[in-house]
Amino acid sequence: MTVRILVATAVEPEAAAVRAGLAGGGVEVAAVGVGPAAAAAGTARLLATAEAAGTPYGAVLSAGVGGAFPGRAAVGGLVLATRSVAADLGAESPAGFLPLDQLGFGDPVGRVDPALLAGLRAALPTAVTGAVLTLSTVTGTETTAQALATRFPDAAAEAMEGYGVATAAGQAGLPFAELRTISNLIGPRDRSAWRLDAALAALTAAAPALITGTLALATARP
Numbered sequence: 001m002t003v004r005i006l007v008a009t010a011v012e013p014e015a016a017a018v019r020a021g022l023a024g025g026g027v028e029v030a031a032v033g034v035g036p037a038a039a040a041a042g043t044a045r046l047l048a049t050a051e052a053a054g055t056p057y058g059a060v061l062s063a064g065v066g067g068a069f070p071g072r073a074a075v076g077g078l079v080l081a082t083r084s085v086a087a088d089l090g091a092e093s094p095a096g097f098l099p100l101d102q103l104g105f106g107d108p109v110g111r112v113d114p115a116l117l118a119g120l121r122a123a124l125p126t127a128v129t130g131a132v133l134t135l136s137t138v139t140g141t142e143t144t145a146q147a148l149a150t151r152f153p154d155a156a157a158e159a160m161e162g163y164g165v166a167t168a169a170g171q172a173g174l175p176f177a178e179l180r181t182i183s184n185l186i187g188p189r190d191r192s193a194w195r196l197d198a199a200l201a202a203l204t205a206a207a208p209a210l211i212t213g214t215l216a217l218a219t220a221r222p
């Protein structure tokens with residue numbers, strides 16, 4: 001049986017870019033808002049509504065544009081998350097940042113489903129894989145960029161929604177993955193350097209892989 005997939009983007013232009021590349025059913029795309037709170041609330045509502053209607057989703061993807069750590073992914077390129085980390089959820093201390101788990105409040109990592117990631121990697125062989133950080137504040141200084149790169153040596157990109165979407169998917173017991181197409185490099189803020197057109201075009205080009213990359217779930221989960 002085919003698995004129904006929910007693709008959650010932040011804003012409508014991202015959703016439209018994904019839809020533009022989709023031919024065929026099974027994938028629904030919705031813009032749920034910018035930032036982890038809007039993403040979690042919006043995704044949870046869509047999942048609950050679908051379940052109540054008797055048409056539940058079988059997997060959830062967070063997708064959209066993002067910033068890449070220089071040297072780890074290129075503008076216009078793709079990043080598939082190995083994990084979606086709530087990088088600014090925690091507490092500062094003189095000894096450094098204390099993540100959620102060290103405070104005893106839960107898991108700061110949105111877990112990516114291994115079978116879903118494997119399917120997407122096979123369907124998107126040019127994608128870089130690495131951690132994708134979820135931040136409420138877009139990084140805009142070299143100091144913060146360096147600090148994040150040091151705290152997360154496996155990070156390839158940052159965005160603002162992945163951990164929120166992952167939390168909603170996890171609470172619904174659904175497999176989760178995150179795909180980012182790169183609009184900018186992380187560092188001193190220069191909004192004029194963002195290449196949204198290239199990143200949105202990459203989302204459209206990657207969209208068919210969201211179907212082929214999730215086919216394995218249909219056979220893996222009866």
Ligand SMILES: O=C(O)c1cccc(C(=O)CC[C@H]2O[C@@H](n3cnc4c(=O)[nH]cnc43)[C@H](O)[C@@H]2O)c1
Nearest residue numbers: 010013014034065066067138139158159160161196
């Ligand atoms: O103005 C437009 O036409 C437009 C079209 C598509 C997307 C946007 C956005 O502003 C997207 C906001 C979205 O972008 C993610 N993002 C992108 N780069 C970064 C970054 O360096 N650090 C964190 N987040 C980034 C983020 O997920 C936002 O939700 C505008």
